[in-house]
Each structure stands twice: as C-alpha cells, then as structure tokens.
Amino acid sequence: MSKTITINNVTRIEGHAKITLHLDDQGMVQDAQFHVTQFRGFEKLCEGRPFYEMPSLMARICGICPVSHLLASAKACDDLMAVAIPKTAIKLRKILNMAQIMQSHALSFFHLSAPDLLLGMDGDPASRNIFGLMKDHAQLVQDGIQLRKIGQEIIALLGGKRIHPSWVVPGGVNKPLSEEHRDQILASLGECRPIIHRTLEIYKSIQANFKEEIQTFANFPSLFLGLVSPGGNLEFYDGNIRVADAARNTIADQIDTLDFNDYLEESVEKFSYLKSPYYKAFGYPDGIYRVGPLARLNIIDRCGTPQADEEWAEFQGLQRGAVLSSFYFHYARLIEVLFCAEMMERLLQSKDILDPHVRAYAKPNSFEGIGVCEAPRGTLMHHYRINKNGKIEWANLVIATGHNNLAMNRGVLQTARHFVKGEKIEEGMLNRVEAVIRAFDPCLSCSTHAVGQMPLNIELLSASGTLLDSVKR
Amino acid sequence: MKTSAGLIIGIGNPLRGDDGFGYLAAESLAKKLKNTPVKVVATHQLLPEHLDLMRKVAWVVFIDASAAGEAGKLTITTPRALFESPLAFSHSLDVTHMMAWCKSLYRVCPKTLLLSTGIADDRVGMPFSPGVRRALTKAVSLVVKLINVGNPSVEAYIDNLSRD
Numbered sequence: 265m266s267k268t269i270t271i272n273n274v275t276r277i278e279g280h281a282k283i284t285l286h287l288d289d290q291g292m293v294q295d296a297q298f299h300v301t302q303f304r305g306f307e308k309l310c311e312g313r314p315f316y317e318m319p320s321l322m323a324r325i326c327g328i329c330p331v332s333h334l335l336a337s338a339k340a341c342d343d344l345m346a347v348a349i350p351k352t353a354i355k356l357r358k359i360l361n362m363a364q365i366m367q368s369h370a371l372s373f374f375h376l377s378a379p380d381l382l383l384g385m386d387g388d389p390a391s392r393n394i395f396g397l398m399k400d401h402a403q404l405v406q407d408g409i410q411l412r413k414i415g416q417e418i419i420a421l422l423g424g425k426r427i428h429p430s431w432v433v434p435g436g437v438n439k440p441l442s443e444e445h446r447d448q449i450l451a452s453l454g455e456c457r458p459i460i461h462r463t464l465e466i467y468k469s470i471q472a473n474f475k476e477e478i479q480t481f482a483n484f485p486s487l488f489l490g491l492v493s494p495g496g497n498l499e500f501y502d503g504n505i506r507v508a509d510a511a512r513n514t515i516a517d518q519i520d521t522l523d524f525n526d527y528l529e530e531s532v533e534k535f536s537y538l539k540s541p542y543y544k545a546f547g548y549p550d551g552i553y554r555v556g557p558l559a560r561l562n563i564i565d566r567c568g569t570p571q572a573d574e575e576w577a578e579f580q581g582l583q584r585g586a587v588l589s590s591f592y593f594h595y596a597r598l599i600e601v602l603f604c605a606e607m608m609e610r611l612l613q614s615k616d617i618l619d620p621h622v623r624a625y626a627k628p629n630s631f632e633g634i635g636v637c638e639a640p641r642g643t644l645m646h647h648y649r650i651n652k653n654g655k656i657e658w659a660n661l662v663i664a665t666g667h668n669n670l671a672m673n674r675g676v677l678q679t680a681r682h683f684v685k686g687e688k689i690e691e692g693m694l695n696r697v698e699a700v701i702r703a704f705d706p707c708l709s710c711s712t713h714a715v716g717q718m719p720l721n722i723e724l725l726s727a728s729g730t731l732l733d734s735v736k737r
Numbered sequence: 738m739k740t741s742a743g744l745i746i747g748i749g750n751p752l753r754g755d756d757g758f759g760y761l762a763a764e765s766l767a768k769k770l771k772n773t774p775v776k777v778v779a780t781h782q783l784l785p786e787h788l789d790l791m792r793k794v795a796w797v798v799f800i801d802a803s804a805a806g807e808a809g810k811l812t813i814t815t816p817r818a819l820f821e822s823p824l825a826f827s828h829s830l831d832v833t834h835m836m837a838w839c840k841s842l843y844r845v846c847p848k849t850l851l852l853s854t855g856i857a858d859d860r861v862g863m864p865f866s867p868g869v870r871r872a873l874t875k876a877v878s879l880v881v882k883l884i885n886v887g888n889p890s891v892e893a894y895i896d897n898l899s900r901d
Contacts (some may be wrong), residue, residue, distance in 0.1 A: 375785070394785075398841045406842055413786040427781070 270734050281708055283697060284535075285680050295678035298669070298701065300538035307659045315344055315628060315650050316434050316675050322646065322661075328371065328707055331364035332639030332664075333418060334432045334647040335501065339635025341434030343522070344650060346629035353436030355611045358501045358706050359449075360422050360432065361637060362604035365500060366456075367415025368640035369557070369597040373463070374707040377594055380699050381470055385477065386692040404466060405653050411601070414452045419607070421445045436623035443618055450612050456605040457571070464575065466599050474591060477568055478543025480682040481700045482590035482675025485510035487543050487553035488562040489667065491638050491679045494518065496565030498572070498603055500638040507543060507553065507633040508563045511585040516545075521636035524645055530662065538708070540669045552674065555642025556704065557596035562586040565601070569606035575599045590675055593703045595660040628654045639664045642703055665706040675700045689733050743891055744790050744847065745770075745777045747800040753857035754863030755808070759800040760874055762852075765877050775884060783830040791835065792843040796822045798850045799832045800876055802869070806855030809868020811875050814851045815899040848895040852876045854900065 268286045286295040306325055313321060322337040323330040335357055342349055368388050379392045382401055416426045422441065423429025431437050470477075487510075491503040505519040505527070519527060530539045531548050542551030553559070561580075567573045576599055582592060611617065628650060633644045642664030649658040679700040683693045747763025749756045761781035770777060776790060791797055799816075806812060818831035818840055830838075832851055840846045854876075857866035865873070883891050 395838075395841075398838070402842055409785045409789055409842075413789055416786060 268731070270731075281706075282700070283676055283701075285676075285684060285697075287684075291686050293452050293680040296673065296680050297535050298534075298538075298673050298676050300536045303537045307661060310656050310659050313656050315341055315633075315648065315654050315656055318646075318648065318656065319432055319434065320428070320430050323430075323707055325661075326707060327427055329364060329639050329641070330428045331360055331423075331432075332637060332644050333646070334429070335361055336635040336639075336644045338432045338434055339637060340633040340646040340648050341626075341635070343435055343635060344628045344630050344633035344635070344648065344654075345624075345625040345626040347435055347626045349436040350619070350621050352440070352616050353622040353624075354502065355614060355617060356422065356437050356441060356622065357432060359608050359611050360419060360429075361500050362608050363415045363418035363422070365415075365638075365640045366604045367412045367419070367600050368705075369601050370408055370411040370415060372640075372702075373594060373597050374404065374411070376705070377699075377702055378404060378408070380695065380702070381467070381474075381594065385474075385695050385699060389691060389695065392695075404463070406677045407463060409642075411456065411459050414456055417452060418449050420583065421449055433623065435625055438623060440620045441618055442624045446617060447611055450609065453605050453609050453612075457602070460598060460602045460605060462711045464602070467595060467598060471595070473728055476682075477699070478589045478591045479694065481696075482671055482677050482678060482704055483588050484674060484678065485588060486671055487515070487546070487551070488559035488586060489543070489553045489555050490560040490563050491521070491636070492518075492564055493568070497568035498560060498564050498566075498600075505636075505643070506563045508586060510588060512562060514563070521632045521645075523595065524634070524636065524662075525647070528662065530666075536669070538669050539662075539666045541667050542670060549670055552670040553667065554590070554671045555664055556593065556640075557600050558587060558590060558593045559642065560638065561599060567603045569603050569610070571606055572599055572603035575602060590671070590703045593705065597705075639663055641707055642667050663707075665704070665708065668704050669707065672701055672704050672706065675704070742774045742794050743884070744794040745775060745778075745800065746783070746787060746790075746797065747777070747779045747787070747801055748781070748783060750781050753861055754858045755854075755866055755869040756802050756859040757865070758802040758854055758856070758869055758876075761768040762873050762876050762880075765873075766880055769877070769881050770884060773884060783832070783835055785830070785838070787837050788835065788842060791839045791847055792845055794847050796848045798852065798891070800837060800852045800880075802856045802859070803853045804856065806853070807858035808855045808866060809870075809872045810855055811872045811879075812851075812853050813879075813898065814853070815895055816849055816851050818846060825859045835885070843877060848892050850891070850895050850898070852879070 268284055270282060270284050284297045285293050288294040294692040310321055318341055319334050319337040325333050375394050379394060379397055383396055419429060420426045423431035433441060488508045491499045492506045493499040493503045505521060505524060506514060508514050527544055528541050529544045530541045532539055540680040542548045543553050561576060567576050579595060579599060601685045628667040632652055633648050637644055644664055645662040647660045648656055651657050676697060680697050683696045745763060745766055747759035749758055749760040751757030751760050760779045763777050767777040797899040816832050818836035820837045836846050836849055854869055856869060883894055
C-alpha cells in the first residue's frame, strides 16, 4: 500500500509552503511535490494603472527584495519610454541592487541556514535557530546582524528608506547621491570584508561535515541561466542572458533580455500556484534550469573583482564542469556578497558618481516594455503592455523562485528518496527535506504574489491516499 | 540640559489607524530631539539590526501600540528580558525578546522603558481614534520632558519606575 507524507509548513524560508511525499508499497519515496498555495495576482491588479506607477506598485510584492522588483519594473518602464538613462543613474541603481543582494544573502545565510550548518541537521529543532546559535557562535550572529544592517543602511541612504524606497523611477533615479552619503557608504563597506572573509572561513571549515547532503541536495545535471556582462563577468543589473549546461558549456549566449520570451516558456502545475518556467528549446520538463547564486557562478567567465575571483576559482574546483549540488548555493551566496562589497566600492569611487544628471524624461514611445535584472534569488523579469494612454493592459512577471521551481521539486524528491525511510517522519529527515528548499532561498510571496499565510506542512499518504502521518510547523 | 546617549524606537504601521502610534510618535520626536545625542528610529517592526543600536546606548525607550489595554490610555512600564523564548525566527520580535537578544549577544542591555497604549481601530486606512491621538501627544511630551529636563535623568527615571 503506497503512502504520502506531508510537510506542513516548510520553515525558515521566505513565505510558506507545503511538501507532499508519495511512498510506494515498499515505503520508498516515489514522488514529491513542493506546493506553493498562496495567491496574490499582482499581474492582474496592476491592469489599468498608469505605467509610471509600476515601480512603486511592484516593489510591494516583496518586503525582502523590493529593490529587485523596483529595478526590473523601472527598467521595463525605461523600455516603454525608449530612453537611455544617464550613466550615473545606472551606477546608482547597480549599487542599490547590490546593497539588497548583500542584505538578502546575509538573511538567508546567517538567519535561515546557519542554524542547520553550525548546529547540525539532526539538532534539537527547539534550539536549532538563530537563538540557539547565540550560545556558541555569538560572533557569527553579530556578523550576520552587522552585514544585513550595512546592506539595509545603504538602501536607506540611497533610496530614502529601508523598505520600498521610491527613489528609482522610470528614466533613472529621482535624486543624485550626495558626497556625505557616498562617504558614509564607503565607510560602512570597509567593515564588510573582514566579516565576509571570517564567514567564508567558517563555512569552508564545516563543508566537509555535509558530504551526504552535498551528494543529495538537488545535485543533478540541469541548465543554469543568468545575466552576464558582454565580457562574461558577473552582472546583476545590466548585461545579457547566458545559458550553460551541466558541463559548463555555454549553449546560448548574450541573449538580449528583451528576447527572453523566445527562449523561455512557463508551464503550470495543478498542485501549486508557482509557475514552472523551462528552457523552450529543450521542452518540458527537460528544459529544467536553475537561477540564482549557484547558477550565476556557473555561467560566468569571472566575477570581475580580485577577492571574489580568488574565491570563485576555489568554488569552480568543487566539481568538474558546473557545480551541480544545490548545497553550494550557500557558498555561492557568500562569494557574491564579497563581490558586491568590492564592486560597490569601485562604483562609488568612480568620477561621475556624484553627477547631478540622474534622470531622463520622456512619455511612452513604445506599447511594450521588458525589464530584467538579477534579484538575490535569480533572474527577475517584468514584462508590460500599455495602451495609448499609458495605462497597463497586461503584465507578466517571471520571478527567480519560479525559475527554480522544477529544480526544487526534483531536489525535494532526490533528498527525500535518500533520507526518508518508512512510514514515520523523523526530525532529521524532515529538516533535510526542508533544508534543500532552504538552499534555494525561495521567496514565495514574490513568486506567487501571495496573500495570507501558508505555514509548512508535511504529509505522509498511503498508496490509497490515506493520511498516515503529518507534521505541521 | 543633561542628556545621555539614548535611543527611541517607535514601532507601528501608520497606514493602519491606531497601530501607527509608535511610528508617528517617533517621527515627531525625531524633529523635536534633532540637536540631542538621542537617536530616534521609526520602524514598522523590530528587527535584529536594531540590536546594534541598542548595545551602544545607556537607555532605550520603545513606543508601541498594544492590542490589549484601554484605547488611548498611556501605559509606562519597564519590561524585563525574556530569555526563555518560544521564538524560532525573527519575523515578529517584541521588546522583551530584543532585550534578551541584546544581553545574550553583546552582554549588555540598556535600561529600557516601554510606552504603550491600547487601540480602538487598526484597520487599513483608518485615522487615529481621538483617545490614541491624545495618548500620542502625551507620550511625545513625556519623552521630551524626560530628556530636556534630565533631572532625574532617563536612567534614573527608569530605575525609579522599576522599583515601583
């Protein structure tokens, strides 16, 4: 008699989700599904609104990465106006984006995943959290708080406020950077590097303790997708799309972001509000691909800053070809934070960073606009169509977490097959199934534009559909 | 003026009627205390990052609305750190957890005062209820008086209140 296990709710992720594991007659995991059961529908509620409202409106999708939506939306509006925005505005937008990536990665690593990494996957769940870390790893917790604070403060200094800044507008940004704020940001960035190097050392010292997890946490061949600069460097704001395969062969390069629809298709599963994009040329579901820190570091030719490049060289040596295990998302996040600190410093020291010309003005010159940037969790696409009055008629958002949906589902299946045995849910098994999701750092409110709450729930069902066991959090 | 380095954190959502009590009180205090060594923060919710501010000051005043209590009645308390926390995550921190975090992480915790009021209406888009508006004025005056008069100092005031 086959059975089903449901994990309800998945904890320490941004948003709420449920996992269902289907067991066969022998009690082996046959199938797994990652359900995202929230729905918000931002694409619908923005219809009829003036296009210039989109950046502020779309930023409300998420409280963790509002800046990403702000930027992708503003870029789509730039495209509607058909303007080239001032170079200084591009640099300022880039700094804002990297500040957000820094704070978001810090949240993911220090607050959400470090308890598993430092207290162990089998640790007591009552103390396997940020509070539990304080006892023996106070410095790490302090570092996490400090790093996140620096990222948030840079956003506040540039954008005027920490969450939902309205500084980024169609055509550029609405205020130039002051000398005082530039100096404040540079001073705070000086504090970052020792924190990041300390954390990288800690991470590398414990990595060997997780051989089984590295082997089984969404460790399979897939495509990898993200933005790269024209020269193949790590790029979060501009650039074009590159797709690489599991052997790190580039299979599509320098795709204009405006043409992303020619390469990607979205499928819908009955069990989730989260869409499942795939690489069109390979079909569904063979066109499975991953985005985000792991993918970005797999597709680039180099990071483009000295210290991040040193770490990246080490990262590349982890596996032959592309680094396939999603456990290494954690490592990739830390390397990206280092890159952000270096690159922000470089941009802030550029001659024209205080230039007062930071905005281009125009009315709509096109009925269709696309904006793409890299969010902390991966590539983010906003696509709008407007009418002759500049009102939104149609919008489609392809969100980082959505790109990873097929991979997360396959990852849950792989992890569950390895760790789940029998009809009873053990704590260590439950946590590992959650931890593979956590490695992707999904943002479910972003991905489904969710309303309300959906805590994590794991259910174990028999072949006939009888509920055998259930765990709620 | 005798004012030690201190911190004021006003918590709330100004889009939700009376829930904006703390946030708007902090915004008002930020203007009034511009030339003092007091840092004022208006925030929608408490965050781990606020610990980095707490650990550097001698005292902190939290201002927040409360779902419990009489609407518009200003309550002044000296909360205690709650170490035995049921929290596993930092999405909803309260003052007592912040104090515990601060002590655990940095081995220090500033003397802490909490000004709060019960609420009548916290629905989205609602204005302040008259009672909470009065409480806000009262809370702002009290804090300004404490800081400007400075005798007793804010720390002494908190000490006295703790003894009571």
